[in-house]
Amino acid sequence: xxxxxxxxxxxxxxxxxxxxxxxxxxxxxxxxxxxxxxxxxxxxxxxxxxxxxxxxxxxxxxxxxxxxxxxxxxxxxxxxxxxxxxxxxxxxxxxxxxxxxxxxxxxxxxxxxxxxxxxxxxxxxxxxxxxxxxxxxxxxxxxxxxxxxxxx
Numbered sequence: 001x002x003x004x005x006x007x008x009x010x011x012x013x014x015x016x017x018x019x020x021x022x023x024x025x026x027x028x029x030x031x032x033x034x035x036x037x038x039x040x041x042x043x044x045x046x047x048x049x050x051x052x053x054x055x056x057x058x059x060x061x062x063x064x065x066x067x068x069x070x071x072x073x074x075x076x077x078x079x080x081x082x083x084x085x086x087x088x089x090x091x092x093x094x095x096x097x098x099x100x101x102x103x104x105x106x107x108x109x110x111x112x113x114x115x116x117x118x119x120x121x122x123x124x125x126x127x128x129x130x131x132x133x134x135x136x137x138x139x140x141x142x143x144x145x146x147x148x149x150x151x152x
Contacts, residue, residue, distance in 0.1 A: 003145060007078040010138050013071045016131050021064060023124025040124060063128075067097040067135060074138055077151070084146050091139045097132050 024038035039047075041063050048056035073090040076082035145151040 003078060003151060006138055006141050006145070007075070009134060010071055010074050010078060013131055013135055013138070014068075014075070016127065016134075017064075017067055017071065020124055020128040020131050023127050024122035025125045025128065026122050027118075027120045029118050038122065041128065062096050066093045067132065070094045070097070070139070071135060074135075074142060077142065084151065087139070087143055087146060091143065094132070094135050094139055097135070 021041040024040055025044070026039050028037055028039055041059070045056050045060050045063075048059060070090045070093045073082060073086060073093075077084055077087060077090075142151065
């Protein structure tokens with residue numbers, strides 16, 4: 001993949017990540033006949049903040065800070081404004097974001113298993129997952145360009 005395409009995809013992630021944080025990840029309700037509340041990453045963090053501040057901070061770091069710092073860092077590398085040696089650190093940072101996708105899926109599975117309510121996945125979960133996977137792809141492709149000496 002050419003550097004220009006990688007850079008454009010990475011810049012698109014700067015818009016898509018914030019959208020994924022506000023998009024509904026799931027709809028949850030206590031009983032089958034009550035309306036389902038939509039839960040996004042931001043609303044989930046806000047709710048957690050009232051109950052468990054440490055968990056809210058961890059989720060914010062993994063779901064928001066890690067992906068956006070990685071995306072901004074890769075953008076700087078693509079434009080030659082950051083040393084390519086930072087690429088490994090940004091790649092590791094992106095792996096923490098994958099932990100969020102796993103945790104969200106686990107929470108949905110647990111909620112469905114309890115059987116007290118209803119949980120449905122929503123389009124935001126797919127968007128967030130796609131952003132994380134696209135970011136991983138950009139990292140891998142950027143690493144390949146660096147190894148070939150085709151970047152900067």
